[in-house]
Every structure is written in structure tokens, then in C-alpha cells.
Amino acid sequence: MSGESSEPYRHDFPFHDDLFSVFSQKPDGLQGFDPQTAPPFMSFGDYLHGSTTDGSLVVQGFDAPRSQPCDPVVGGDGGKNAAAGGGDGMTPVTPYFSASSSSTEAAGDEDWRPCKVDQPKQEVQEEEKHAPQDGEGRDKTKKANKPRKKGERQRGPRFAFMTKSEVDHLEDGYRWRKYGQKAVKNSPYPRSYYRCTAQKCNVKKRVERSCQDPTTVITTYEGQHTHHSPASLRGGGGGGHMLSPSPTTNLRRSLLLQQVSRSSSSAGYTNPNTYHAGLPPLLPQLHVPDHGLLQDIVPSFTHGSQR
DNA sequence: CGTCTTTGACCAGCGC
């Protein structure tokens, strides 16, 4: 418990109302987006470390496909997204953006839902659906003793990203406990729900595969850790960094970061072509089993992007 | 033995 004072663990995430994306390489699927004309990106690592000037980044230039026609049958559009990009990398990942204008805080997360284009609102509800139910109807069963408070659902910002990976659960230094799995509509891949095992930590994580690109894992973090990453504590020794400098050259993962937090004022989101990137609330380092660290991945966006 | 995953069921909100 003494912990939480000395080191900042990505606590502040001042961009609650913005979406942002970061691609590890040129998102071919995104017309209009040119890494070269794109804003001066720093590596995700730098980014995480707050190297950005004012803490915000802006990715612009592509048309935010609010409704990504996702064929349950991947590959429908074939070339467009080149899902099965086993080839030479540069597998573009379609940005499942959708600047929902929902005034609810749920506007985020589900907005980019990859496989759902016909559910503009349902997403929203998910955020608030768990309204205070005072266990009226639940007390009939064991589940009855779990009053969910509305406030509970309104925890911190959410942060989603897509990663090319064969494994669903990317290691990020924290310990997670899986507490559920649901089949996702229109998607052959289930969505897994994880919760940080730390006692007072309410951070949750959802993991699912993109139905468009089965090789892409979509991870959504929700909340902020109230503790340090156990991995960083014991792992690499001093610096607090266990970021192995692995080259990860073969990491041609499309990475899409998206801040999907509560858009209390999605209305303020006026320019669909502009996304503000903020500091992820909780992503000290993501370790992709057998591949490397996420931080190694993202830089491939900056460095690997033909520079 | 402790921890984690699996799995079926339940609940709330929304759309029709």
C-alpha cells in the first residue's frame, strides 16, 4: 500500500472525450492517412512516457468509417482490409471508429465495435445498463447479492487497441482474472472479460478477435489501476522497466489505439478526421507473448513506417 | 491448496 505514491502509473488521462488511434504501420486500409503527413508521432513508448508535448496527439487524415461493414464472413471485402495478411506484414486494420454522438458516456467503447454496425445504441446501454437495481429482481438467486451501482460503471476512461496477435490475451504486466466470456453477435469469436486481480483495482479488460481480421485482437481496458504493475515491480529490476529491447522486427501488427472513453461531450467531437490521442490510462507495457512488447510494436509505426 | 478458467444463468437496457 505504500506504493501508490512514488511512481505515477499513468494515472491521468486527460482525454476523456477524444478518440485516437495509432497505427503500427501505414494503415493501407485507410485512405487518406499518410504516415508522413501524419502528425509527428512518437513511439508508443515515448508516448506512454509522456513524451508528447502537451500530452496529446492528433491523428488525422482518414475517414473515420463510422460503420465498418463487417462481414461475419471475413474477407468479404477482401482486398480492402487484407485481413489475412500473413504476407509481409503491413496488414492494415480498419479503424473501427465511430464517433458516436451519444451523449452518454458509453459512447466510447462499443463505438468502434468491429463486428457490429447495426447497433448504434446498444453499445451505449452497456455502459449504463447496469443501473442501480437494488437487487430487487436478483435476490431470487445467488446472483442477487450483487448490487451494481451506477457509479461503478462510470469508472475511468476506456482504452482500446487492436493488435495483431495469435494469442488473445496479451500480457501487460498485470494479473487478470477471467470472469466471463460471451459470444459476440455477428462474430464467430467470443469476447472474454477480465478483471484485474488486485484487490481494490476495478480495472477491467475485454478481449475479442476481430471478425474481420481474425488475426487481430481487440483489447479494451476500462478503468485505472490503483496499483503498480506486479510485473514491473519484480521484473526487470530497477528502472521500473522490463521492457526488453527486443527488436520485434517481425511485429507487423496493425495497432490501433483508441481512446474510447466516456464522451461526455461527444458533441464536441466535431471533426471526424481528427482524433486526439491521449495517454492511455493503464498500459504500462503490453507484452505480446512470443512476440514482444507492445511498446515495441508501436514504434514500428514510427520507425517502421518507412522512415 | 490456491489460483484461474469454464460455463450456465441472471439482469438491465434497448429495439421492435
Added chain:
DNA sequence: GCGCTGGTCAAAGACG
């Protein structure tokens, strides 16, 4: 009002 869907719970089982 009903059905659908997402999110969550918790018992049971699996695993180390």
C-alpha cells in the same frame, strides 16, 4: 410487452 444482447456473477472444475 417481448425478445435480443452485452455484462456480470458464482459454482464447479482444472491446473500448477
